[in-house]
Amino acid sequence: MHLIDIKNVKKGFNDTLALDDVSFYVRENEFVTLLGPSGCGKTTLLRLIGGFEDLDEGAIELNGHSLVDIPPYDRAINTVFQQYALFPHLNVFNNVAFGLKMKKLPKDVIEDKVMRSLAQVRLKGLENRRIDQLSGGQKQRVAMARAIVNEPKVLLLDEPLAALDLKLRQEMQYELKDLQRRLGITFIYVTHDQEEALTMSDTIVVMNEGKILQIGTPVDIYNEPETKFVAFFIGESNIIPGKMLADYQVEFEDHQYVCVDHGFRKNQKVNVVIRPEDITLKKTKGQLNGIVDAVTFKGVHYEIIVYVGKREYIIHSIYPKVKGDKVSLHFDPEAIHVMKDV
Amino acid sequence: MFKKSWIFQLWLLVFIVIPIGLMLLSAVSTFSVLNPTSLEFGFRALEVLRSEVFLRALMQSLKFAGYVTGLGLLIGYPVAYLLARSKSPYKRIWVMALIVPVWSNMLLRIIAFEKLFYPESILNMFGISLDLIGTDFAIVIGMVSIYLPFMIFPIYAVLEKLDPSVLEAAYDLYASPFKRFVHVVLPLSYGGIISGVLMTALPAMTTFALPERLSGGQLLLIGNLIQNYVMRTGRIDLASSMAILLLVVMVIFYRTLLKFDAEGETLV
Incomplete structure (x- = not known):
C-alpha cells in the first residue's frame, strides 16, 4: 500500500515547465529524499504535496484519496520550511502549540503534547524563549517540534539543514534520521546535498530539469547510476566513453576489460563509470598508464589527478604520490559500471 | 566609523528639549521670550485647563481624533492589506495614487473641500448641492x-514585509484564512497599526486649519484655542499650558498602545 502516490504530475511557471510528467510513490515510514541541483523542480514538487501550489496535470494522492482540491490547512501533512518560518510574535511554546490550538484541542492535552515534542527535539527548558533569542540550530529544532507535535502522516522537509554550519548539519542528519525512526512518520526530504541524501534516505529520487532521472536506495544510486548526470551528481566519478563488445566485455581507452554488466547490444556505445576510490595506482606498467598531475590532501585520503593521454582521472588513495610520478591504473571488474550513452 | 551621535543630541537639544523647556517655563511663570527679565512664578496659567472652553475643546478634539482614527x-x-498582498503589475501606480495627494498642500485640499461643502459649488453642475x-x-x-494615507502606509510597510513562508506555515498548521488573519497577520501588523x-490621532488632535474652514469658524478644537491665544490675544502662557497637557495626554496614549504589543498576549 502506497501512502503517497504522485501520478504524471506536470507544473509550469509562465513559460517554463518546472515538473514534466513526474511519477513516484512513497510507502509508509519511508524516508524519501528528492535530490537534485537547484531549479530541478524538487521544491516545487514538495510544495505541490504540501498544497502551496496547484498542479497543472496529474494527480497526488494520500492513502488513495486525491489531495488536489484540499487546502494545506486540511491536509494531514506538515512542513518544515527552509528558513524555518517560525512565528516571530510567539515564544517557543506557542510556536509549537500553534497547530494544536488551531485544531482546538483541550489546553492540558496541548501542554502535554508540546512538552513531549520539545523533549523529543531536546529543547526542554526553552519553552518561554522568544524566537529571536534562539540560535540557528535551536530554531531548526523548534521548526521540527512544531511540525511533529501534530503527528502528521507525512512530514515534508525543504532543505531543513541548509542554513546550519557543517558540524551541526552532520549532527542533525543523525538526529533527524533517528527521530524519523522513533516517530514512525514518513519523511519527504528535499536537498541538493548528495551526502545528506546518501546518509539519511531509504529511497532517493534524483531529479534534474523537472524530470525524475532515477529512483533507488542510496547504495543503488551510488553504485549503479543509470545516467551520466546521476553519476556526476552523486559523488565523484570518472566517466569514460566506450563500447560493449559482448556481455561482460567492455572496451574503453583502446583496451578490453571484463566487467559484470550485460544485456547491451553488440558494439553499443556506453559510458563507463569508475569511482575514484575503486582505482588503485601501481608504479609498474599496466594497461592504463599515466602521469600524476596534482595531489591534494583531503584528510582521510589523498585526491590524485592522473592524466592518461588527454583524459583526466580522479583517484582517492591513502598513499601519497608526487606530481610527475609515472603510474598505472588498476581496478576490479566489479568496479566497472557500464551505463547506456544517452 | 565616526561618532556622530552628538549631532543627533544637539538636534534633540535645540529643537525638542529647549522649546519644551521654554513652553514649560511660560506655563508656570510670567516668562516671555520678548521680555525675559520679568520672571515671576505662579500657576495661574494652569487655571485655563479647568475652564469650560478648554474642556469643551478637549472633548471635541478627542471625539474627532477618535472618529478619524477609528x-x-x-x-x-483593508486597503493596506489588499495593496500589500496584491500581485498586480499596477501596484506601484496604486501606491503612487495614495502618495501624490499628500504632496499637494494640505490647506489647498481643505479649502477644496470647503468649496464643495457649501450649497453653491461646482457640484451644482451635476445637480448636486x-x-x-x-x-x-x-x-x-x-x-x-x-x-x-498616514494610516495606510505604516500598515502597508509592515504587511509588505511579512515573510510569505510564515503565512504558509500558518496554513500548514491548520489555520484557515480567517484564523490565519486573526492569529498571525493581525498580531504581526500591530507595529504598523500603532504607528x-x-x-493619524496626534495630528487630528492638534489640527486648527481644518476645523476652522470646514465648520465656518464655529468649531473650536484644542488647536484652534492654542492658535487663538498665541495669534490673537498673545497669551503664550495659556497656550503653553494647553500644549503641555496635550503632550502628557499623547505620551499616556502612546504608552498604552505599546502595552498591546507585548509578546505572548497576541495569541489567545
Whole structure:
C-alpha cells in the first residue's frame, strides 16, 4: 500500500515547465529524499504535496484519496520550511502549540503534547524563549517540534539543514534520521546535498530539469547510476566513453576489460563509470598508464589527478604520490559500471 | 566609523528639549521670550485647563481624533492589506495614487473641500448641492481624507514585509484564512497599526486649519484655542499650558498602545 502516490504530475511557471510528467510513490515510514541541483523542480514538487501550489496535470494522492482540491490547512501533512518560518510574535511554546490550538484541542492535552515534542527535539527548558533569542540550530529544532507535535502522516522537509554550519548539519542528519525512526512518520526530504541524501534516505529520487532521472536506495544510486548526470551528481566519478563488445566485455581507452554488466547490444556505445576510490595506482606498467598531475590532501585520503593521454582521472588513495610520478591504473571488474550513452 | 551621535543630541537639544523647556517655563511663570527679565512664578496659567472652553475643546478634539482614527483604521487596514498582498503589475501606480495627494498642500485640499461643502459649488453642475459646512460629518470627511494615507502606509510597510513562508506555515498548521488573519497577520501588523494610529490621532488632535474652514469658524478644537491665544490675544502662557497637557495626554496614549504589543498576549 502506497501512502503517497504522485501520478504524471506536470507544473509550469509562465513559460517554463518546472515538473514534466513526474511519477513516484512513497510507502509508509519511508524516508524519501528528492535530490537534485537547484531549479530541478524538487521544491516545487514538495510544495505541490504540501498544497502551496496547484498542479497543472496529474494527480497526488494520500492513502488513495486525491489531495488536489484540499487546502494545506486540511491536509494531514506538515512542513518544515527552509528558513524555518517560525512565528516571530510567539515564544517557543506557542510556536509549537500553534497547530494544536488551531485544531482546538483541550489546553492540558496541548501542554502535554508540546512538552513531549520539545523533549523529543531536546529543547526542554526553552519553552518561554522568544524566537529571536534562539540560535540557528535551536530554531531548526523548534521548526521540527512544531511540525511533529501534530503527528502528521507525512512530514515534508525543504532543505531543513541548509542554513546550519557543517558540524551541526552532520549532527542533525543523525538526529533527524533517528527521530524519523522513533516517530514512525514518513519523511519527504528535499536537498541538493548528495551526502545528506546518501546518509539519511531509504529511497532517493534524483531529479534534474523537472524530470525524475532515477529512483533507488542510496547504495543503488551510488553504485549503479543509470545516467551520466546521476553519476556526476552523486559523488565523484570518472566517466569514460566506450563500447560493449559482448556481455561482460567492455572496451574503453583502446583496451578490453571484463566487467559484470550485460544485456547491451553488440558494439553499443556506453559510458563507463569508475569511482575514484575503486582505482588503485601501481608504479609498474599496466594497461592504463599515466602521469600524476596534482595531489591534494583531503584528510582521510589523498585526491590524485592522473592524466592518461588527454583524459583526466580522479583517484582517492591513502598513499601519497608526487606530481610527475609515472603510474598505472588498476581496478576490479566489479568496479566497472557500464551505463547506456544517452 | 565616526561618532556622530552628538549631532543627533544637539538636534534633540535645540529643537525638542529647549522649546519644551521654554513652553514649560511660560506655563508656570510670567516668562516671555520678548521680555525675559520679568520672571515671576505662579500657576495661574494652569487655571485655563479647568475652564469650560478648554474642556469643551478637549472633548471635541478627542471625539474627532477618535472618529478619524477609528474610520481610518477601518478603511486603511483593508486597503493596506489588499495593496500589500496584491500581485498586480499596477501596484506601484496604486501606491503612487495614495502618495501624490499628500504632496499637494494640505490647506489647498481643505479649502477644496470647503468649496464643495457649501450649497453653491461646482457640484451644482451635476445637480448636486451639499450643505455640510458646520456639521460633524464635514469635519470627519475632511480629516479622514487628509490623514488616511498616514494610516495606510505604516500598515502597508509592515504587511509588505511579512515573510510569505510564515503565512504558509500558518496554513500548514491548520489555520484557515480567517484564523490565519486573526492569529498571525493581525498580531504581526500591530507595529504598523500603532504607528498608523499615532500618525493619524496626534495630528487630528492638534489640527486648527481644518476645523476652522470646514465648520465656518464655529468649531473650536484644542488647536484652534492654542492658535487663538498665541495669534490673537498673545497669551503664550495659556497656550503653553494647553500644549503641555496635550503632550502628557499623547505620551499616556502612546504608552498604552505599546502595552498591546507585548509578546505572548497576541495569541489567545
